[in-house]
Amino acid sequence: MGALTTRKDTVSRRAALRTGALIVSFGLAGWPASGWPQEGATPLKSGPAPRPVDPHQVDGFLAVNADGSVTIFSGKVDLGTGLRAAIPQMAAEELGIDVAKIKLIEGDTATTPDQGPTSGSTGIMRGGIQIRQAAATARRVLIERAAQRLNAAPDSLETADGHVRPKSGGDGIKFADLIDNGRFNLTVDPKAPLKDPNTYTIVGKSLPRPDVPAKVTGSHVYVHDFSVPDMLHGRVVRPPAIGAKLVSVDEDSIKDLTGVRVVHIGDFLGVVADDEWTAVRAARALKATWSEWNGLPDQKELIAALRAGPLARDEELASRGEAGTAPADAKTIKATYFWPIQTHGSIGPSCAIADVKPNQATIWTASQSTHRYRHAFAKFLDLPLQAVRLIYLDGAGCYGMNGHEDAAADAALLSKATGRPVRVQWMRQDEHGWDPKGPPQLLDLVATIDADGRILDWLTQMWIPEATKGLPSIPLLGPQAAGLDQAHGIATGLISQNAEPPYDADRSRVIAHWLTDTPLRPAHIRAPGKIANCFAIESFIDELAAAAEQDPLAFRLRGLSDRRGIEVLKRAAAMLNWQPRLSPGPNIRSPISRGRGVAFVHYKNQETLVAIGMEVAVEHASGTVSVERVVCAHDCGLMINPDAVRAQVEGNILQTLSRALMEEVKFDHSHVTSVDWSTYPILTFSDVPKVEIDLIDRPTEPPLGVGEAASAPVAAALANAIFDATGVRLRRAPFTKERVKAAIG
Amino acid sequence: MPAYELRINGLPRHAKASDPDQPLLYALRSLGLTATKFGCGLGQCGACTVLVDGQAQRSCLTTVADCEGKSITTLEGLGSIVTPHPIQAAFIAEQVPQCGYCTSGMIMTAAGLLARNAKPSEADIRAELEGNLCRCGSHIRVVRAVLRASGQGG
DSSP states (O other), X not given: OOOOOOOOOOOOOOOOOOOOOOOOOOOBTTBOOOOOSSTTOOOOSSOSOOOOOOTTBHHHHEEEOTTSOEEEEESSOOSSSSHHHHHHHHHHHHHXXXXXXXXXXXXXXXXXXXXXXXXXXXXXXIIIHHHHHHHHHHHHHHHHHHHHHHTOOGGGEEEETTEEEETTOSOOEEGGGGSBTTBOOOBOOTTXXXXXXXXXXXXXXXXXXXXXXXXXXXXXOOGGGOOOTTXXXXXXXXXXXXXXXXXXXXXXGGTTSTTOEEEEETTEEEEEESSHHHHHHHHHHOEEEEOOOOOSOOGGGHHHHHHHOOEEEEEEEEEEEOOOOOXXXXXXXXXXXXXXOBOOOOSSOOEEEEEEOSSOEEEEEOOSOHHHHHHHHHHHHTOOGGGEEEEEOOOSOOSBOXXXXXXXXXXXXHHHHHTSOEEEEOOHHHHHHHSOBBOOEEEEEXXXXXXXXXXXXXXXXXXXXXXXXXXXXXXXXXXXXXTOOOOOOOOOOSTTSSOSOSSOOSEEEEEEEEXXXXXXXXXXXXXXXXXXXXXXXXXXXXXXXXHTTOOHHHXXXXXXXXXXXXXXXXXXXXXXXXXXXXXXXXXXXXXXXXXXXXXXXXXXXXXXXXXXXXXXXXXXXXXXXEEEEEEEEEEOSSOSOHHHHHHHHHHHHHHHHHHHXXXXXXXXXXXXXXXXXXXXXXXXXXXXXXEEEEEEOOTTSOOOOOSSGGGTTHHHHHHHHHHHHHSOOOOBSOOOHHHHHHHHO | OOEEEEEETTEEEEEEOSOTTOBHHHHXXXXXXXXXXXXXXXXXXXXXXXXXXXXXXXXXXXXXXXXXXXXXXXXXXXXXXXXXXXXXXXXXXXXXOXXXXXXXXXXXXXXXXXXXXXXXXXXXXXXXXXTOOOSSOOHHHHHHHHHHHTXXXX
């Protein structure tokens, strides 16, 4: 560790503020009371006692409590996504107990199994499924044990209301009475039979999400609101240029602020104070000299820079079919698409609390990956893994990896340096300036079609950064600045998926030109890569349809063989009352012209199916695009909680409209320059269109993810609608009015 | 440390601050009233909105000194889970929040609007909330909830 200097001011101890409230169920007239027990419970200062966290054991996931309740331990966390309702619903259904009797613990490395990060829309389809299987295993054993006690055949018994009881009626036995010390000591059986979906009484219901009442009354404890005794408030002073080195610090510059300590470790510079505002003032006032750094490329030349590399390698990601001989009247169409660097744009800047002691560390964080980052924290804090505990608390929505983990590392470094628990909340310019970004994506598409519009040959080429193989977690800013031990490399999420058309083609290929790096530190951002890829592929399909002089919907349907895909496309089209015709439409010369567009995704080629339709109005004089109506048909298989699904679909649509219409991170040679909401504007209420969503429920199909899929087709549907309205094809997001006006000419 | 006498959620409160320019936001949070959230500190996002003498204001831009003698209402002052304010009840009924970080500011802005205009149109609601940002995309439900709270719809 580098030099550590602190001012000698004694920092007065203060009573930590307490937050939170103990709650109770809620019930409102006209709204079903759910009586969820877990909501509002104040997070324990130390967290619950450590327990077995083996994901292969039933006990890893659930505990039967003496009071008749069941606690579920979930490695996947609720990010505002509804898991807090859906996972208890799945567990309650499979066990045979009222959902109100389920308590849920999330994302605590000492008490929940490592189910992988909460990312990639896997919360239900992986995490929920694991928990459901543990519950099914538990149910089978509960029934077997009750059968012995009651001297009855197992298939004459059922579970209900937390009891095993005869199907024919009569007294049953409480779950707790069938389990010694609340432990099953049982391996999760992947073949334990599941309940017949036709008998579901809890799964498939739009139960109210349990955290909503506390969120709307102010008693929900976000990580931002959490505190521990003796806690200091910290702020980090980031350099004016991304790669700048700390030359000197003038601690006298803040001598008027009492009780402030300055911490610098290598190039890591931070302040702590008793109260938050003093920490903010100190971070602003502290004078430091940094070295020059200007290693970012010219943003105006970014596309050329991506094409120029350097490349790690080229890789053929997909190749199917054989190219035949193109007939003489075949047409070859080419286009280049670009998706800009974007930020997660969390409304609350990242925050964390760390309590680092010489022999152990506890970190309260909104990380989506507490288990994964536990290793990183142990490494840079130089502690054994077992001595490090990360406990999840809600943050502001992050939709990928924003600054949550970085803020937690900042807090940990400041806590270790000061010997006190430290809370760090980033400022707005920290979040916009330093959160990991969605990387830029460049796609060249070329396709040959015959006179009838059949795709003879298709090639997608992508210039995207290559994720470092085996990288355990994304390097964090604080340890990097401090020169501490951590893994090096980049991660992006799976950004190369959905890069080939989901339609028939004689031959289809995808080639990735993997770049060795990307201008700003990347991370996964909602639907990583798929929004850009689907934007390109589904816009290009419309280009092919136009070249073939065919209706874009008919062009798609003819090439699509997936029954569920056909259904979502037809349903979305029906919502728009789609009448077949060529695009662009008839009114492209009007001062305000209107158009419609459609786009489709089969997410990751194997998950949720979504079709989005859109109606837009484009004002030619200003270039302003008004999205008037969005329709969406959505098939995610079994829906655990349809209203929670609907909320996710609404969010996907609105957030991606924002990304497509207005979002692009700006930077100069040394740093991000779009560091607030005026330089990085997002969608506001006046931009919100009418949204209609048709959710297709398939109770006998596996549940699929809903946190991302509906975002993928949004930009293409929008670009296709703008083309339909104006005859102008937009191949570069965002579709700002300046860009649209320039394109219309 | 100087202290400022504020009236918060109907009760006299004593807010200590070493700096008269300390934003009200930090005073509220250090009193344990953490429903009010820091979002940008620039008055651009609305997450920190509270009522000051009945008017919706950004607590990140309002100094604690300027609030002396004034009446401040935060989300905690509107109602509780057991006895929610009609706007809170409407936000529950419409299942508005996703992450919920912006929700406090949304509700306080709506409370300011409904105090002036008991039956706002949808356009009025959207205009009033134009400066409140939501990243999760809960806008549609926010508008529906405010309409419901004003006895229109639901």
